[in-house]
């Protein structure tokens with residue numbers, strides 16, 4: 001039987017490219033997200049193009065109470081792998097004064113991600129799970145003044161994935177954490193991103209799938225980010241707090 005993979009955040013540029021890449025490898029897919037018309041178009045395109053099954057389901061990361069039912073409503077084989085791709089950058093300045101915006105950032109990037117992964121595991125019954133992939137961020141590696149609410153939500157997600165990897169290793173389930181660095185997507189539209197540090201969604205998806213197949217634990221999409229973050233993480237706090245970044 002073909003492997004069936006669930007991708008959540010299905011309308012994101014990265015998720016769309018991951019769906020194409022995984023379908024090309026012959027995987028059946030379920031894509032979940034809020035914009036079902038867009039998902040329907042992507043799902044038909046993928047099914048026809050790669051001759052795989054690609055279904056779509058409504059999914060809202062912030063509707064925590066619906067997460068168990070999301071899995072109960074899946075028809076056909078339980079997905080053997082889950083890619084958690086959804087995320088929300090939000091507006092740091094607004095979020096510093098308006099709780100609604102800060103809760104959106106935290107709930108979409110952290111609470112919603114934890115909730116749906118927990119549901120994926122608790123609702124699996126006797127079904128075999130192979131892997132969980134979480135898209136986190138380099139912003140979670142060290143808090144910076146420009147985006148520390150987004151960064152702290154991703155830091156929480158990174159720590160959650162680390163502990164989950166440790167726990168699920170003993171059940172032979174692989175967990176991979178992805179820190180993309182900059183990607184040229186809807187999330188970063190209008191931003192002036194440095195070319196050599198920025199990956200297209202298509203390249204990011206290709207590299208993520210390649211390393212997922214090798215069961216890697218922690219990846220930066222472009223390898224240069226590993227060195228950049230090594231430097232950033234090691235700047236002494238007394239200096240770091242003076243920087244405007």
Ligand SMILES: NC(=O)c1ccc[n+]([C@@H]2O[C@H](COP(=O)([O-])OP(=O)(O)OC[C@H]3O[C@@H](n4cnc5c(N)ncnc54)[C@H](OP(=O)(O)O)[C@@H]3O)[C@@H](O)[C@H]2O)c1
Pocket residue numbers: 009010011012013014015033034035059060061062085086087088089108135136137138179180181182183184185186187188
């Ligand atoms: N682009 C970058 O430079 C960058 C860097 C580091 C990490 N990341 C991470 O990479 C991942 C993919 O992002 P992207 O760059 O491809 O951005 P994107 O195109 O803006 O995608 C964001 C996705 O998150 C979904 N989403 C937001 N709130 C949701 C909710 N409540 N329920 C369900 N889905 C929700 C959006 O769905 P709707 O279409 O319904 O809004 C959209 O599909 C995210 O986790 C992001 O944090 C991106």
